[in-house]
Amino acid sequence: MCAPTRHIHAPLHGVNGGSPDRRGRAGATVPDEWYPPPGPREDASRAVPTVVDDTDRRSAPERGRGSDVNSHRLPRTVVPSRYDIRLEPDLDTATYTGEEAVQVEVRDEVNEVQLNAVELSFTRVEAEGPDGTRLEGAASLDPATDRVHLRFPRALHPGEWTLRLGFCGTLNDQLHGFYRSSFKDAEGRTHVMAATQFEAVDARRAFPCWDEPALKAVFGVTLVVPDGYTAISNSAPIREEPAGPARRAVTFGDTIRMSTYLVAFIVGELESTEPVMVGKTPLRVWCVQGKRHLAAYARTAGAFCLDFFEHYYGIPYPGDKLDLLAIPDFAAGAMENFGAITFRETALLVDEGAASHGELERIADVVAHEIAHMWFGDLVTMAWWNGIWLNEAFATFMEMLAVDAWKPEWQRWVSFGVSRAAAMGVDGLHASRPIEYDVRAPRDCEAMFDLLTYEKGASVLRMLEQHIGPDTFREGVRLYLRWHEYENAETTDLWKALGEASGQPIPEVMDGWVFHPGYPLVGVRAEGSRLHLTQRRFTYLGDPAPGSADEPVQLWRVPVTVRASIAGQPVERKLLLAAAEDDLALPGPPEWVVANAGGHGFYRVAYEPALLDRLASNLGALAPIERFGLVSDTFAQAQAGDLSAEGFLDLTARFRDETDRNVWAVVVGALAYVNRAIDDDARESLEAFVRDRARPAALRLGWDPRPGENELTRQLRGDLLRALGVLGDDPEIQAEARERYARYRADEHAVEPNVLPAVIATLARAGGEAEYAEFLERFRHARSPQEEQRYLYALTGFRQAELLNQTLQRTLDGEIRSQDAPFVVRAVLVSVWGRALAWEFIKGHWETMRRIFPPSGFRRMFDGISALVRPEWEAEVRAFFPAHGIELGGKILDQYLEQLRVGVRFREREAARIAAYLGRVVREMPTR
Numbered sequence: 001m002c003a004p005t006r007h008i009h010a011p012l013h014g015v016n017g018g019s020p021d022r023r024g025r026a027g028a029t030v031p032d033e034w035y036p037p038p039g040p041r042e043d044a045s046r047a048v049p050t051v052v053d054d055t056d057r058r059s060a061p062e063r064g065r066g067s068d069v070n071s072h073r074l075p076r077t078v079v080p081s082r083y084d085i086r087l088e089p090d091l092d093t094a095t096y097t098g099e100e101a102v103q104v105e106v107r108d109e110v111n112e113v114q115l116n117a118v119e120l121s122f123t124r125v126e127a128e129g130p131d132g133t134r135l136e137g138a139a140s141l142d143p144a145t146d147r148v149h150l151r152f153p154r155a156l157h158p159g160e161w162t163l164r165l166g167f168c169g170t171l172n173d174q175l176h177g178f179y180r181s182s183f184k185d186a187e188g189r190t191h192v193m194a195a196t197q198f199e200a201v202d203a204r205r206a207f208p209c210w211d212e213p214a215l216k217a218v219f220g221v222t223l224v225v226p227d228g229y230t231a232i233s234n235s236a237p238i239r240e241e242p243a244g245p246a247r248r249a250v251t252f253g254d255t256i257r258m259s260t261y262l263v264a265f266i267v268g269e270l271e272s273t274e275p276v277m278v279g280k281t282p283l284r285v286w287c288v289q290g291k292r293h294l295a296a297y298a299r300t301a302g303a304f305c306l307d308f309f310e311h312y313y314g315i316p317y318p319g320d321k322l323d324l325l326a327i328p329d330f331a332a333g334a335m336e337n338f339g340a341i342t343f344r345e346t347a348l349l350v351d352e353g354a355a356s357h358g359e360l361e362r363i364a365d366v367v368a369h370e371i372a373h374m375w376f377g378d379l380v381t382m383a384w385w386n387g388i389w390l391n392e393a394f395a396t397f398m399e400m401l402a403v404d405a406w407k408p409e410w411q412r413w414v415s416f417g418v419s420r421a422a423a424m425g426v427d428g429l430h431a432s433r434p435i436e437y438d439v440r441a442p443r444d445c446e447a448m449f450d451l452l453t454y455e456k457g458a459s460v461l462r463m464l465e466q467h468i469g470p471d472t473f474r475e476g477v478r479l480y481l482r483w484h485e486y487e488n489a490e491t492t493d494l495w496k497a498l499g500e501a502s503g504q505p506i507p508e509v510m511d512g513w514v515f516h517p518g519y520p521l522v523g524v525r526a527e528g529s530r531l532h533l534t535q536r537r538f539t540y541l542g543d544p545a546p547g548s549a550d551e552p553v554q555l556w557r558v559p560v561t562v563r564a565s566i567a568g569q570p571v572e573r574k575l576l577l578a579a580a581e582d583d584l585a586l587p588g589p590p591e592w593v594v595a596n597a598g599g600h601g602f603y604r605v606a607y608e609p610a611l612l613d614r615l616a617s618n619l620g621a622l623a624p625i626e627r628f629g630l631v632s633d634t635f636a637q638a639q640a641g642d643l644s645a646e647g648f649l650d651l652t653a654r655f656r657d658e659t660d661r662n663v664w665a666v667v668v669g670a671l672a673y674v675n676r677a678i679d680d681d682a683r684e685s686l687e688a689f690v691r692d693r694a695r696p697a698a699l700r701l702g703w704d705p706r707p708g709e710n711e712l713t714r715q716l717r718g719d720l721l722r723a724l725g726v727l728g729d730d731p732e733i734q735a736e737a738r739e740r741y742a743r744y745r746a747d748e749h750a751v752e753p754n755v756l757p758a759v760i761a762t763l764a765r766a767g768g769e770a771e772y773a774e775f776l777e778r779f780r781h782a783r784s785p786q787e788e789q790r791y792l793y794a795l796t797g798f799r800q801a802e803l804l805n806q807t808l809q810r811t812l813d814g815e816i817r818s819q820d821a822p823f824v825v826r827a828v829l830v831s832v833w834g835r836a837l838a839w840e841f842i843k844g845h846w847e848t849m850r851r852i853f854p855p856s857g858f859r860r861m862f863d864g865i866s867a868l869v870r871p872e873w874e875a876e877v878r879a880f881f882p883a884h885g886i887e888l889g890g891k892i893l894d895q896y897l898e899q900l901r902v903g904v905r906f907r908e909r910e911a912a913r914i915a916a917y918l919g920r921v922v923r924e925m926p927t928r
């Protein structure tokens with residue numbers, strides 16, 4: 001009934017790894033073992049110069065086909081305006097059948113229509129003309145271009161035609177396209193459901209379509225499902241009819257005019273919260289049966305955000321309902337399908353009373369981010385994938401604004417500093433790329449979902465917002481949305497709208513940040529009552545990359561905000577540093593100077609030694625984000641070899657009284673980086689050093705919450721205990737953790753929710769087989785997604801090779817979901833106890849991983865290779881990728897390899913000196 005459709009060319013094998021990817025939380029500066037595990041981040045006509053990489057990145061067969069540089073863009077001779085799609089999934093056989101009527105405009109006479117389709121079989125191809133002519137056609141698939149060619153016996157003359165297609169496909173297990181997910185109920189019975197994930201280029205796997213963001217259309221969807229199953233799509237259901245034995249056909253209202261990557265179908269045994277009305281929109285949270293009690297928090301967050309964005313954007317939500325759905329198997333963190341946002345369970349469902357601050361913040365973030373997309377991304381969409389930053393950077397920026405408005409006490413813009421620093425970690429590499437970057441092949445689309453798009457993008461938007469003022473910025477955003485609603489736009493369109501609102505030439509300031517890689521290191525020297533400022537590109541490896549076109553003259557327009565203390569009074573000055581150097585006059589000689597006041601600037605600061613010293617002696621005068629910047633910038637310069645590692649380690653002594661968790665995160669993250677660089681025999685000294693730095697703050701906070709204490713303090717307590725128990729190998733903390741865990745087993749309220757994850761991580765670090773067995777059992781029977789994650793990642797925190805190997809093995813035998821498996825391998829890869837064996841494991845099991853991990857996972861897994869900082873490992877890693885034909889898309893692999901190089905060089909330069917320094921310092925420490 002569903003015979004395979006003929007292929008024009010044989011399918012291409014080999015390269016795998018196009019990886020849609022959540023933005024990472026880590027960069028060269030802040031290793032992310034100190035963050036909660038992730039859920040486990042052109043047109044020829046364009047007016048603005050883009051840095052175009054002119055190497056031909058098409059696959060060999062494509063290059064063989066001549067000069068068709070646009071083989072990834074469909075011809076515009078036939079374009080769709082409306083799809084009516086009817087799908088009937090069969091969950092038992094994991095297949096589905098589909099019918100589709102597409103209204104198209106034929107612009108030039110054609111015998112052949114080309115659209116996208118992958119791994120589909122065609123059962124019917126027909127075209128109906130404006131005058132009622134009917135033509136029967138034939139379909140042939142071209143796997144090399146992801147296309148289907150529909151050939152007709154006669155030409156289709158210009159006008160409005162309807163294509164009628166019949167097709168079928170499989171519900172795959174790869175978490176993209178139309179795929180199968182499963183879950184176990186309380187009785188242990190397995191249930192199967194189906195869901196979709198189309199961004200960036202996988203709608204073509206579910207139904208034949210013009211799968212490019214600029215080819216917007218209206219979608220009318222019907223899903224035929226078994227009784228007892230819920231069907232969800234982008235709009236509210238408008239009709240249900242019986243459709244065969246124990247099945248019904250659910251028809252949904254027309255969608256807005258939108259891009260294919262935003263279409264969604266979800267079919268399963270689901271339950272939902274009561275709807276909450278936000279203006280005219282009912283909002284619901286959906287999950288598999290038995291989990292509704294975990295949905296209240298997201299419902300509240302979602303309702304707040306929907307209302308917040310309607311006001312911010314000044315445009316009512318353009319859909320007829322908004323569903324937030326938790327999907328048990330989900331590769332990314334969440335996806336902004338219009339009206340039907342999908343999430344991995346950890347990003348939506350939570351037991352609020354048992355969750356840590358970080359876990360709650362993550363849910364608020366993801367919910368805010370995806371709802372922000374309903375306008376920015378869904379209503380107005382980038383014209384092509386090179387502009388994906390418009391979507392993602394903006395949603396990330398709005399995520400902060402909304403969460404900050406919802407919970408001002410969380411100080412979300414301060415914790416955003418961690419993300420900014422992570423982006424600087426990548427953007428300080430020669431292998432960085434401009435935020436907006438040429439994209440051709442699908443794999444390169446997927447490679448765009450990285451720290452540069454999300455976090456650098458959001459950082460430069462924040463910098464601009466602060467530069468022109470928040471109200472003006474919002475006004476520009478409103479104009480942009482109104483001008484382009486239901487259509488597509490480019491970066492230049494956003495600049496035009498912001499320019500209109502501000503009366504300022506936006507491209508002049510912004511193009512350097514968006515269309516060029518890298519960021520400046522701003523040098524600061526005091527000369528009497530003048531400050532001398534300089535700028536040059538910051539890179540970890542120093543000298544410009546050979547042949548790099550941007551070096552050495554690249555300059556930015558840097559909005560510099562300076563705060564100085566002059567005769568005991570604070571003075572603030574702003575300056576747009578446009579030249580390589582400039583002077584800033586102050587009313588008198590400064591006692592100290594902060595050269596990125598407020599921390600909004602996407603640049604690092606290099607203070608002359610005397611200024612650095614005076615700043616470090618006046619930390620009390622700095623805001624948390626400014627202290628964060630001081631630590632982050634200083635460590636980056638130590639990584640680059642511009643400052644000594646000992647100098648950095650000395651500086652950390654000033655932070656014993658630190659009260660901000662983000663500042664602690666950057667301090668502890670740097671010490672974890674050092675821990676990976678040193679030899680094993682220096683580790684004990686480093687552990688003692690960690691205890692020396694973090695103990696006073698931890699002792700001050702104690703183990704138990706105090707009345708009236710805020711959420712951030714509680715989270716800080718958890719972070720510090722974890723740093724001591726794990727990185728500091730602190731026996732007292734470990735003993736107390738054991739004690740507390742025993743109490744927790746008797747009474748689950750005995751340990752504060754922010755402290756519990758630290759207790760678990762500490763026991764993994766200090767424990768053995770008994771703890772492993774306990775955590776494995778708890779992972780298997782977890783009562784919330786957060787609990788499941790904690791115990792899962794605890795299984796990566798042991799020291800014993802035998803136990804870590806068991807964990808690695810579980811990523812392949814189906815016990816650990818494929819959505820989590822690559823992250824679990826990565827976690828072992830960045831552990832000093834696990835990295836050697838995780839690397840062996842990858843080498844030994846790569847072919848299996850390639851088969852069973854979702855393609856989106858490889859990038860996240862290989863991100864961990866930068867922890868392999870030994871020259872022997874580095875050589876192996878470099879050889880591994882070409883030997884196996886692994887490509888990660890864009891510049892991702894080059895970035896990982898360069899980060900590894902930075903680490904190996906740091907080790908070669910510093911390891912011995914650090915060991916000697918630590919030995920000295922530790923000998924002088926009071927024993928305790």
Ligand code: BES
Binds near residue numbers: 020335
């Ligand atoms: N649009 C993305 C999700 C996506 C991108 C899926 C590329 C597949 C390929 C979504 O809006 C997103 O950014 N999700 C993030 C979470 C967000 C809070 C940063 C993610 O999935 O990590």
Ligand code: ZN
Binds near residue numbers: 336369370373391392
């Ligand atoms: Zn997004």
